[in-house]
Amino acid sequence: MTDPSPTAAPAAAVRADGIRVSFGRTHALDGVSLGLSPGVSGLLGPNGAGKTTLLRLLATVASPDAGRLEILGRDPASAEQRLAIRRRLGYMPQEPGFHRAFSAFEFVDYVAILKELTDRRTRHAEVRRVLELVGLSDQRHRRIRALSGGMRRRVALAQALLGDPELLVLDEPTAGLDPEQRLRFRQVISGLGADRVVLLSTHQTEDVAALCRHVVVLHRGRVRFTGSPRQLAGVAQGRVWRTGEPSPGARVSWRTGDGRFHNLGQAPPGATPVEPTLEDGYMLLIGDPTEAAA
């Protein structure tokens, strides 16, 4: 499917225009333009699509080779404005890294200091709050080296929530979380997304469907889709059907729990279309389902 016209709402808090980033001959981002308004936005795309590169740009830890970026009304190319952006930013990298000898509290407190939460008492209260938000209050004094992978992701999420970030950039925040934790995460993020920009990159289309008001699909360094989750699901409208046997015309099909086959592609005549999901739309959008599922 071709790239629908990118949304560039006038109230966009984040605006990218023709962003290009290359690593050698590889174009990680190739003319990306998009706009993000307050609310939770999801960034979908297969591995290598350029999601992390885009998030790093928005987190001001990398700069584009070409194009213009405006974050919260400021230009990150300027050192002074970049600092102002960082003061209003919460960032959870894909691989945040941890000081493993620190306790969860110490680590989040350390980041809180770097975020200029300089008053010790209020900073500690804030650290306790974000650890409570991610459900780590009881574990806050355990060394990070002793925490499970999922717990570490929650520590990383906690540090991103510190303060009052107007822009929250989360790179695969739910990876490694169990269902309960993911529900908790949705609860937190949905609350935050009411009046600020939250951009989360994920492979979990359920999270996007459950949380996001806006979805961006990146594929091979280009924006393939921007719109609402309903619009993304709509991409598959009339192209999803169910059969008792594998349908030869389907681009991909799989047996579902009720024993019937879920088919995506060009529906054969006579097939009864079913209501498509966001995942259906996403998989049809990026063309190669195996790549999307990787």
Place this chain on the structure above:
Amino acid sequence: MSTHAPPLSVRPVARPTGGRGRPATLPLALAESRRLLCSLPVLCGAIASAVLLLRADGGWLPALHLAAIGTQRSLLPLAAGTLVAANLTALRSRRARTGELETSTCTPAWRRTLAYLLALAAPALLGGVLAVLKLLLLVRGGRAAGTPDAFELLTGPAVIWLAGTLGVLAARWLPSVVTAPVLVVLAAVVQLGLPTKGVQSYGLALRWLVPAVPLEVSPTVEPELPAFLLGRPSGAHLAFLAAAALAVGAAAVAGAGTGARTRLRAGLAGAVALALVACAAQLQPPSRAEADRLVAAFQHPERFQACHRRGPVAYCAFPGYEPWIDVWAATVEGPLEHLPREVARPRLTVRQMFDDAALDRRLARSLGLPDSGNPGPVHLLGVVAAQDPAPDVVPVDMTWPTGPAERDARLALASRVAARAVMRPSPRGEEPPPRCQAPAVVALWLAASSTHGGKEALRQALVTNVALDAGLAPTPELLRASPAELQRITQHRSAISFDPHSGYPVLSWFDPGHEDEGEWGLEEANLAVQLLERPDAAVRAQLARHWDELTAPGTTRQELAHRLGLPPVPSLEELFTRRGATRAQAAAAARAARRQGC
């Protein structure tokens, strides 16, 4: 965790400050300082330094201005630990791969580096506290002399800070965990090697390029002088270290990248210039005026001393050494009180003096002469003769041992006092002969019997003495002694040697700077020990009855033995024959010994 959890507060308690926020440098420095203090390298270094501080200067009465210098070397393990810990701290984000996360915060790398540098105040402060505690311990002992130089005391903490800045710089420019240990080894080589090898080649001034400059520098040992004569460029050295730390710190901040490059370059240039100026200042040899003052203090210590009279004795100490007067007096009063009532107490002056070897080394530096020159500047300038103290002056040194060696020091001082009370002084300006014959026995008995531990010291001197001369077989104690024990024995104990003129065996005590004062005939010492076996009161009564005779210069040890009922004493000829001399050799040696008054 429950999916039915109560509503969560997503509102922040604290908000990062706005565009004009308070930088996180100081709070981060505080947090890092706590981590540094709890880090393994710093803890190990602090423990090692504490042990060294506790062990330093053991065996001597403390002089605080010298002890302050000693703290510098003791704090080197803490400095090494700080270097490693600071390096690990600055490398932490690299090792833990948190660089991206930290970069996304509003505290840039150069501010984080600055915080690491400021956090070094904690281990530096810890070093300062350890050093001050050491001095307070010495003061608490009640016999500490001198006043510590604040610059010397601050040098140890400055070295710790400098080491830490090197660790941070290495993390910025050579980011590897092996860099810090390599730096520690290099620093140890410079610290330990430059003063020895470098000094031998380029002179003593070169040692001021090392961070902690000890008093003891191979091949020389700097004299233990009063603070006002030490002449160490402690202020310039501290400025050198501080400026070096600033320069290294500025380079580390520059390595982290900063927008204020112009200011940073200016700061770096200023710190380097200050370091160079301070370095040049500290490498200057002592001035001629300092040398003149040193010679004056050597020849005429009375010009620099205040005296305190106690009965017939005046005690004169260099400024700061007044607490030692009680120590000297406790020994000096003994022989005088043990004199028979009828005998007039001599009016003595116990004067603190430093030896010509000490003067030699300091003068050599002042005049640019080789330190190991022979004869040294003191002899070249002929200032020794001018120092020759008056007969009523009892010299005491700039040091006073404690522990087992203090017994010998007390006996040495008591014997000098007793000699002045009992014996005629030898002519000034001449090398005094060994103290022999009956008056020497009386004086030795007086000294040993009136001094705490004196009897044991004299007995042990004869039993387990140090054979400095090849003619005497090493004692079992020496054969068993480890090298360290041997050094302690030879430095703190007595020695038996031979009078170079006659071959008459003489006994001397460790008595730095006053070797000529301490030589006593060995046979006389044997007689004194025999007297010490008897009750003091009985001997004192006998001596009182025959005082004039026994203290007369012409009374021989044989006559004394006869008068006091001691076993007969062999003649000199018999003595030398027993030692393996032929009859002719023994006769010649006996004649020579008699010429010496023995």
